[in-house]
Amino acid sequence: MASISFDKVTKRFPGSEVKALSSVSFDIGDGEFVVLVGPSGCGKTTLLRIVAGLESATEGRVLIDGKDISRVPPGDRNIAMVFQNYALFPHLTVEHNIGFGLRIRGVPKAERKRKVREAAELLELDQYLDRRPGELSGGQRQRVAMGRAIVRRPAAFLMDEPLSNLDAKLRVEMRAEISRLQRRLGATMVYVTHDQTEAMTMGDRVAVLDQGLVQQVAPPVELYQNPANVFVGGFIGAPRMNLLRGTCRGGTLRIGDRPVRQKAPNMGDGEVLIGARPEDVELVSPESEAAVLTGRVALVEHLGKETHVHLDIDESLTLPDGGNIVATSAPLAVPQEGAVVGIGIDLHLTHFFAADSGLSMRAH
Amino acid sequence: MVKSVGVLPGSMRRPRTSLHRQPGRSVPRQAGIFLAPALIIYLLIIVAPTVATIWISLTEWKGIGDEATFVGIDNYRRLWQDETFRASFNRTLTILVVGGVIVFACAFVFTMLLRELRSRKFVRAVIFFPNIVPPVALAIAWGVLLAPRSGLLNGFLEAIGLSSLTQTWLSPDLFFGSIMAGLIWIYTGFFATILMAGVDRVPNYFYEAAGLEGASSRQLFTRVTIPLTWDVLSVSAVLWVIVAIKTFEFIYALGGSGTDPSAASWTLPVHMYVIALGNRSPILALGQGSAIAVIMVIMVGLLVVLLRRLMRRGVVEF
Amino acid sequence: MTGSGANRFQTGVAKRLYRWLWRGLGGAFVWLWVAFSLGILAWIILAAFKRNDTVFADLWSLPDSIEGENFSDAWGLLNLARTSFNSVLTVGGGTFLTMAVSAPAAYALARMGFRGAGGLTAFFAFGIGVPVHSIVIPLFLGLSEVGLSNSLTGLTIAYVGVSIPFAVFLMTGFFRSLPTELEEAATMEGAKPVRVFFSVMLPLAKPGMVATSLIVAVGLWNEFLLALTLTFDEAKRTIGIGLLNTFGAMRYTSNWVGLFAAVVIMIVPMTVLYTWMSRRIIEGLTVGATR
Ligand SMILES: Nc1ncnc2c1ncn2[C@@H]1O[C@H](COP(=O)(O)OP(=O)(O)O)[C@@H](O)[C@H]1O
Ligand SMILES: [Mg+2]
Numbered sequence: 012m013a014s015i016s017f018d019k020v021t022k023r024f025p026g027s028e029v030k031a032l033s034s035v036s037f038d039i040g041d042g043e044f045v046v047l048v049g050p051s052g053c054g055k056t057t058l059l060r061i062v063a064g065l066e067s068a069t070e071g072r073v074l075i076d077g078k079d080i081s082r083v084p085p086g087d088r089n090i091a092m093v094f095q096n097y098a099l100f101p102h103l104t105v106e107h108n109i110g111f112g113l114r115i116r117g118v119p120k121a122e123r124k125r126k127v128r129e130a131a132e133l134l135e136l137d138q139y140l141d142r143r144p145g146e147l148s149g150g151q152r153q154r155v156a157m158g159r160a161i162v163r164r165p166a167a168f169l170m171d172e173p174l175s176n177l178d179a180k181l182r183v184e185m186r187a188e189i190s191r192l193q194r195r196l197g198a199t200m201v202y203v204t205h206d207q208t209e210a211m212t213m214g215d216r217v218a219v220l221d222q223g224l225v226q227q228v229a230p231p232v233e234l235y236q237n238p239a240n241v242f243v244g245g246f247i248g249a250p251r252m253n254l255l256r257g258t259c260r261g262g263t264l265r266i267g268d269r270p271v272r273q274k275a276p277n278m279g280d281g282e283v284l285i286g287a288r289p290e291d292v293e294l295v296s297p298e299s300e301a302a303v304l305t306g307r308v309a310l311v312e313h314l315g316k317e318t319h320v321h322l323d324i325d326e327s328l329t330l331p332d333g334g335n336i337v338a339t340s341a342p343l344a345v346p347q348e349g350a351v352v353g354i355g356i357d358l359h360l361t362h363f364f365a366a367d368s369g370l371s372m373r374a375h
Numbered sequence: 376m377v378k379s380v381g382v383l384p385g386s387m388r389r390p391r392t393s394l395h396r397q398p399g400r401s402v403p404r405q406a407g408i409f410l411a412p413a414l415i416i417y418l419l420i421i422v423a424p425t426v427a428t429i430w431i432s433l434t435e436w437k438g439i440g441d442e443a444t445f446v447g448i449d450n451y452r453r454l455w456q457d458e459t460f461r462a463s464f465n466r467t468l469t470i471l472v473v474g475g476v477i478v479f480a481c482a483f484v485f486t487m488l489l490r491e492l493r494s495r496k497f498v499r500a501v502i503f504f505p506n507i508v509p510p511v512a513l514a515i516a517w518g519v520l521l522a523p524r525s526g527l528l529n530g531f532l533e534a535i536g537l538s539s540l541t542q543t544w545l546s547p548d549l550f551f552g553s554i555m556a557g558l559i560w561i562y563t564g565f566f567a568t569i570l571m572a573g574v575d576r577v578p579n580y581f582y583e584a585a586g587l588e589g590a591s592s593r594q595l596f597t598r599v600t601i602p603l604t605w606d607v608l609s610v611s612a613v614l615w616v617i618v619a620i621k622t623f624e625f626i627y628a629l630g631g632s633g634t635d636p637s638a639a640s641w642t643l644p645v646h647m648y649v650i651a652l653g654n655r656s657p658i659l660a661l662g663q664g665s666a667i668a669v670i671m672v673i674m675v676g677l678l679v680v681l682l683r684r685l686m687r688r689g690v691v692e693f
Numbered sequence: 694m695t696g697s698g699a700n701r702f703q704t705g706v707a708k709r710l711y712r713w714l715w716r717g718l719g720g721a722f723v724w725l726w727v728a729f730s731l732g733i734l735a736w737i738i739l740a741a742f743k744r745n746d747t748v749f750a751d752l753w754s755l756p757d758s759i760e761g762e763n764f765s766d767a768w769g770l771l772n773l774a775r776t777s778f779n780s781v782l783t784v785g786g787g788t789f790l791t792m793a794v795s796a797p798a799a800y801a802l803a804r805m806g807f808r809g810a811g812g813l814t815a816f817f818a819f820g821i822g823v824p825v826h827s828i829v830i831p832l833f834l835g836l837s838e839v840g841l842s843n844s845l846t847g848l849t850i851a852y853v854g855v856s857i858p859f860a861v862f863l864m865t866g867f868f869r870s871l872p873t874e875l876e877e878a879a880t881m882e883g884a885k886p887v888r889v890f891f892s893v894m895l896p897l898a899k900p901g902m903v904a905t906s907l908i909v910a911v912g913l914w915n916e917f918l919l920a921l922t923l924t925f926d927e928a929k930r931t932i933g934i935g936l937l938n939t940f941g942a943m944r945y946t947s948n949w950v951g952l953f954a955a956v957v958i959m960i961v962p963m964t965v966l967y968t969w970m971s972r973r974i975i976e977g978l979t980v981g982a983t984r
Contacts, residue, residue, distance in 0.1 A: 410798045505730070509933060525749035
């Protein structure tokens, strides 16, 4: 098995001014399941391909088990990759697709057959060994791609959005199955996704990327409870965290002109962004003491278990792209659309970010 | 801190990311193994003789056995003043431009009409057919069709009572027109086939979307078909330039039934062949013939580069 | 949104009339063209069975008896036993070798992304524009130099040389149209470039290989210029020269029906091939030419 370390990995594509990756540094432990998550175009695939050796870093190094691999060809890195569109060889049967790497490495036929069969059984593909990829369903193809990856027991797996081409139900099933498989094989796994739910449910740790920069690397719960900056706060969690503009002067927090009665946590004077997750937003009477501001109910979404209430508030209080405030509430206590309600926020449950840098103001 | 020994930053040393531009692998050597056989044969069979042709075009040379004497650009100067050469040159230009317009007009008509036709595969196979028949056989067929007394065309015109329209199609006056008609007949099928396949590649939802927006069929053609098949059009135009300037066998065989054709049918390649290789005159003018060959290659090169430039814009990926 | 209902009705009629005209005239154009092409073909095939003294006297008659004699004449005129053997040898060998060297070269140009790949691709494409007869003399001299003039080996090599530019051009287009991930997947599995090429890319490019080799083979089968200038022995003649000679001899023999039979003999193999594989040829031509 293997540990993987990124040491100031920077990638600039030829002819492009912006860096696809800027000085990425973090470590992945042996046997660890790390999820790379971030919006589309943030550089996840690029980072994965650099590990695979399909792309080379402009600057910086990737170390596997402490050894710089930048001069090792992809096939000699003992790494397997599952591509987003699976990249199955259309002219080969399932058996030969799975056994491709073994054949390249000159594994004797009998042993190859045995190993392919084992992998196929693990993935419940044993009935399909003689079919070609064109004759399989999307989920089956996905399994074949996994089979090809696991059959030669590589030190690490790389997966690039392997579930994005499956339907929602299958995706949930496969999510659990991949986690199980990784634990069973004990292999190091780098898993790329743009879906924060996948990131939260699958990884031992999650690395959040935005515009080529690592925002935070942490276990899912830590990421949720202590986002390092506004981006992570907004990206992790659904519906997304509400952000309000505020100012802090002499221990008093104001949202707009309105002072908040509760005592603000210790922080210096200045502009802040207040992050409140929808489940931490309370709907109260507009005249209530607990109301830090008021809003008009714009939309109510009933999801059964809970209800999302979208509220329009004074635009000067939100971020330009922040939109309205969303609160989750119990199904019964839902206000009418158009009603004016008070919005209550418990400052002990909110996150504070510096308005200029976006960094969390929680003392570390 | 000493940063890097190399003069160029890494990204400049690697102009393109590609699988084979990877760590730990020497690209030029790998590519070299793949390229060498084709490159060597190509250099020996095409490039070296082309270079030799350029040299021969600067000499006066009556053929194997004769000593070639260097004359500089005399051959080119003499061609410039030669009426026959100018006529040949004009004929080639006529094929290129007039023939090109007609071939592409017909090819477009086929492309648009066959979109809706049920028997399109059959029609396409038939119109492409002349392109797999030996040009000599095509010339024989064309000769049979246009022969003055016993030809099919005149015979047909007489049979339907239009004797007044019969012509001596292969007389010097009409000969070149007959050749053009033959070339159009042959090559329309070729280019219609390419255009049709290009049009087939355009996903149908573009037409559906445009149709929903209320586009007329002419607008569909100019706003959807043309822009989305631009790359196919561009390649077709380039191929036509090459075909039109190079086409030789059909004209040669039609003009001479196995002998050198009369000057009334000469285009550049025929002219070149007759004076450099033909059996018409006992004295061969290899130098001058080579000069014509060089002029043709330059024409092709210039026009291809020009077309590529003009048509570069507007290629759309979908 | 302007105009009354009547107005709209009129434009509707005009539109339908226009479409009707376009369909009618267009249909006539298409079918006349098809009838014309098939007519000439049919006439020559029928004429190949007619008698020489009456073939032009009564143009539209059917052959009154099936004269197999024309075909045995043509057999002799073409020297078919000899020339077809030579053609199969040179065309088959030439096509095979062309593909054997062009496919790897095209792969390198399309996929290896080395510096100068674009320029080299253009350099190969330049060969498409070089007229064959402008190089035959230096080529003949060069081949004589190494003792390969008047030899089928020399002719085959020349065939490979003149076919490489277009074959490389088409195959480059094919390789470009294949997905990159498959190559990358094979590389991840440990395959080296040679292996990637043979185990993955070549099988995937098979339709392109088939189409390209068919196009090359048809071109070489119909070729006569190189054969005429690079060989001169009766025993080295190809079928293309056979047809040209038969045509040339017409001035003295006037055996037209024999000539028609020779044409039929010559176009039969390519027609069979074409009917069988026309879809592949046509698709190959387009994918290759446009990527
Ligand atoms: N081959 C390439 N050439 C140039 N730019 C590229 C290339 N591949 C990716 N990029 C750019 O690099 C950035 C990161 O891309 P990618 O790693 O594919 O993002 P993700 O997988 O997170 O969606 C994007 O801005 C993308 O446009
Ligand atoms: Mg990606």
